[in-house]
Amino acid sequence: MAKIGALGVLGDKQAWLPDIPKTPLMRRRMLWAYAFVAAPIIALIVFLLGPILFSGWVSLHRWDMLSPVSEMPWRGLSNYSYLLSKDPVFLKSLGNTFYFAIGGVGANTILGLGFALLLNSRIRGRAIWRVLYFMPVITAPLALAVMFSFIFDRNFGVVNNVITGLGLPRQPFLSGPNQALLTLVFIAVYQYIGYYIVIFLAGLQGIPQDYYDAAQVDGAGRIQEFRYITLPLLRPVMLFVVVTNTIGALQVFDLVFATTGGAPANSSMTVVLHMYNTAFKFSRMGRASAMAFILFAIIMLITIVQVRLLQDRAYGD
Amino acid sequence: MLKKVCACLLLLALLIACGAALAQDTTLTMLTHWGTENQLAAQQAILDAYMAENPDVAIELVTVDFGELRTKIITGRTAGISADVYHFYHLWLPDFVNAGALAEPPQDSLTYINDNVAQGTIDAVSSSDGTTWGYPTEVNPYLLVYNKRLLAEAGYDAPPANWEELKEIAAAITQVDDTGAISQLGFGVIAGWDSGIVHPFSALLFSNGGSYLSADRTTAEFNSPQGIETLQLYADMVASGGTDPSISGLGDFPSGTVGMVIMAPWWRATLRAAEGIDFDTEVGVAEIPVGPSGDAPSSIAYTWLFAVDSNSPNKPAAWDFIHWMNAEHEEGQGSAIGDFLVNALGAIPSFDHDQAAFAESMSDHYVSAFVAASAYAQPEQIVAGGQEVKTLMQVEIEAVLAGMTRPEDALASVEMQANAILEEQRMMMEE
Numbered sequence: 231m232a233k234i235g236a237l238g239v240l241g242d243k244q245a246w247l248p249d250i251p252k253t254p255l256m257r258r259r260m261l262w263a264y265a266f267v268a269a270p271i272i273a274l275i276v277f278l279l280g281p282i283l284f285s286g287w288v289s290l291h292r293w294d295m296l297s298p299v300s301e302m303p304w305r306g307l308s309n310y311s312y313l314l315s316k317d318p319v320f321l322k323s324l325g326n327t328f329y330f331a332i333g334g335v336g337a338n339t340i341l342g343l344g345f346a347l348l349l350n351s352r353i354r355g356r357a358i359w360r361v362l363y364f365m366p367v368i369t370a371p372l373a374l375a376v377m378f379s380f381i382f383d384r385n386f387g388v389v390n391n392v393i394t395g396l397g398l399p400r401q402p403f404l405s406g407p408n409q410a411l412l413t414l415v416f417i418a419v420y421q422y423i424g425y426y427i428v429i430f431l432a433g434l435q436g437i438p439q440d441y442y443d444a445a446q447v448d449g450a451g452r453i454q455e456f457r458y459i460t461l462p463l464l465r466p467v468m469l470f471v472v473v474t475n476t477i478g479a480l481q482v483f484d485l486v487f488a489t490t491g492g493a494p495a496n497s498s499m500t501v502v503l504h505m506y507n508t509a510f511k512f513s514r515m516g517r518a519s520a521m522a523f524i525l526f527a528i529i530m531l532i533t534i535v536q537v538r539l540l541q542d543r544a545y546g547d
Numbered sequence: 548m549l550k551k552v553c554a555c556l557l558l559l560a561l562l563i564a565c566g567a568a569l570a571q572d573t574t575l576t577m578l579t580h581w582g583t584e585n586q587l588a589a590q591q592a593i594l595d596a597y598m599a600e601n602p603d604v605a606i607e608l609v610t611v612d613f614g615e616l617r618t619k620i621i622t623g624r625t626a627g628i629s630a631d632v633y634h635f636y637h638l639w640l641p642d643f644v645n646a647g648a649l650a651e652p653p654q655d656s657l658t659y660i661n662d663n664v665a666q667g668t669i670d671a672v673s674s675s676d677g678t679t680w681g682y683p684t685e686v687n688p689y690l691l692v693y694n695k696r697l698l699a700e701a702g703y704d705a706p707p708a709n710w711e712e713l714k715e716i717a718a719a720i721t722q723v724d725d726t727g728a729i730s731q732l733g734f735g736v737i738a739g740w741d742s743g744i745v746h747p748f749s750a751l752l753f754s755n756g757g758s759y760l761s762a763d764r765t766t767a768e769f770n771s772p773q774g775i776e777t778l779q780l781y782a783d784m785v786a787s788g789g790t791d792p793s794i795s796g797l798g799d800f801p802s803g804t805v806g807m808v809i810m811a812p813w814w815r816a817t818l819r820a821a822e823g824i825d826f827d828t829e830v831g832v833a834e835i836p837v838g839p840s841g842d843a844p845s846s847i848a849y850t851w852l853f854a855v856d857s858n859s860p861n862k863p864a865a866w867d868f869i870h871w872m873n874a875e876h877e878e879g880q881g882s883a884i885g886d887f888l889v890n891a892l893g894a895i896p897s898f899d900h901d902q903a904a905f906a907e908s909m910s911d912h913y914v915s916a917f918v919a920a921s922a923y924a925q926p927e928q929i930v931a932g933g934q935e936v937k938t939l940m941q942v943e944i945e946a947v948l949a950g951m952t953r954p955e956d957a958l959a960s961v962e963m964q965a966n967a968i969l970e971e972q973r974m975m976m977e978e
Binding site (some may be wrong): 292392490495542 | 625792
């Protein structure tokens with residue numbers, strides 16, 4: 231056993247160094263193995279870790295992306311303090327992003343589970359329904375965005391034609407400051423709910439039928455089956471859905487970029503779109519990088535909380 | 548033996564390839580935002596003509612939409628694959644100059660520009676220290692473009708001369724059906740795009756006797772009684788139904804459902820091709836209506852320029868190409884780019900020889916009005932951070948259009964932010 235003391239675990243070479251093969255053939259094989267492992271590690275360092283570290287470095291500077299990196303003036307934490315105390319658009323976009331995430335995750339989880347329960351039952355044309363629900367997932371997001379811009383148009387959109395046909399007043403939807411964000415949530419739910427239905431469906435089909443049979447023998451009704459069998463056993467799936475959906479929703483960009491561009495009056499501005507504008511329209515890459523790190527911290531914090539809350543219940547007892 | 552032969556052949560092929568690469572032509576890349584089919588063909592014809600005269604130079608044309616042009620320039624430079632020749636909006640000039648992104652033109656070019664372009668246009672493509680950074684191309688003043696048929700149907704035979712008339716005519720043209728759908732709009736504004744600051748906001752502001760920035764470009768001046776009146780005009784027209792931000796004025800005017808917009812001469816090609824409005828008989832152009840604090844029509848004009856990237860390895864060739872495009876090779880014939888600007892776009896060229904050579908092409912009822920306006924239109928003031936100020940301002944205008952804020956509050960808010968940006972940019976330059 232390795233001693234933990236003055237030398238520590240690492241002091242014992244055998245504990246961490248691989249055995250060197252004795253034959254040349256084995257040594258060559260080991261070298262090849264390391265070469266294959268090294269390729270993705272190098273790619274990760276170059277294309278993931280490197281840009282992250284560089285972005286962190288840039289967030290402490292002012293950089294317009296036109297000047298050489300070596301000439302970036304040092305700004306310390308001023309980009310962060312500006313965003314958190316002086317940038318009204320950032321705070322507004324943060325609020326909008328939370329609204330979008332809460333609305334989207336809530337709707338996708340509840341409706342996704344509801345539709346999955348329906349599709350898991352013996353309804354007619356089940357396979358067709360599954361395909362129909364999944365189709366928006368494989369549709370190009372920008373194409374969907376353009377399509378919904380027409381559908382929700384204030385003056386000639388089909389939704390307004392239906393609404394006014396029912397005698398209700400015409401709505402601005404994407405062009406209204408109070409409705410733009412809600413409309414975007416609706417579009418996002420339409421786009422991604424099929425994916426979450428499939429995930430929930432897989433979870434539902436993984437629950438053994440024996441549990442339901444036993445519950446029925448004990449006299450349990452449908453609601454009790456759902457409450458005491460389905461929901462508890464779906465919690466790992468719920469954890470996956472909530473966490474991945476939250477992360478995706480907090481990073482929303484393409485849908486907003488293609489429909490409202492954050493308008494009207496920043497009422498639908500999200501953090502990543504503001505980040506994009508700050509970097510590429512205003513040439514403030516330092517501030518945009520700081521935004522990325524703040525968003526990263528927020529996402530990490532929320533994910534940790536979600537995992538703690540749901541994982542304990544999913545696996546704890 | 549076979550291996551040796553193969554190795555020799557491979558070596559020979561490599562030597563030939565290297566030799567060919569060394570003898571390869573100078574290759575220039577030109578980045579523009581003129582991307583329609585007709586515009587691409589016209590530009591390619593210019594490039595082909597230059598390459599025929601200069602067989603040692605190859606030119607590759609890259610075009611992106613205007614909305615992506617600045618991003619393309621910035622990311623191209625960051626990635627080390629920047630174009631050699633740019634054609635860009637002069638508002639971005641201070642940012643590019645401060646970052647050292649542009650190469651200074653050779654003295655011959657500067658002399659040619661000084662000899663053939665009006666001083667006001669040269670100033671528009673020069674930095675605050677007086678350095679001229681490229682060949683100015685189109686000069687675009689803004690005017691009121693209106694649909695004569697819609698005005699006549701509303702009972703008006705002349706365009707509005709002042710804001711009261713503008714409000715009245717706009718409200719009269721607008722048609723709303725029983726369900727609240729706007730089938731016809733009086734006056735179009737821009738929402739969701741910060742060019743709304745140039746047109747119609749600045750054009751109206753200047754015609755109301757106001758100004759956007761101070762003369763030394765150090766502070767914002769739009770938060771003035773004239774500025775508040777301009778935004779109040781927006782609010783009044785929304786209230787009276789004369790305008791509505793849910794309608795794209797620029798998008799729908801060519802379809803014949805918008806009565807009036809404020810637009811530039813280069814729109815001629817679009818209007819000529821439009822199916823909803825007859826260019827010759829229905830498109831009218833008038834001076835910007837005068838506001839209550841203004842005493843004469845005014846407007847705003849902007850320009851674009853050809854410049855060379857400071858990282859270009861082929862600067863002399865790039866400047867030679869730009870000069871060739873802009874120079875008049877035969878007296879009275881105008882330049883290649885002047886021909887393109889006038890005949891493919893309908894824009895007003897900067898160079899005197901082009902204005903003379905293509906005077907007839909600019910004499911139609913549409914462009915001729917803009918030519919007259921270019922004599923009094925005020926140049927858009929360029930300043931580092933100008934794009935950011937524009938975007939902030941657009942947000943506040945949209946807030947006024949949506950009834951979320953009052954004009955005076957909107958302008959006060961954006962003035963504070965704009966002045967902070969301008970001050971920060973000045974400090975950056977001093978560092």
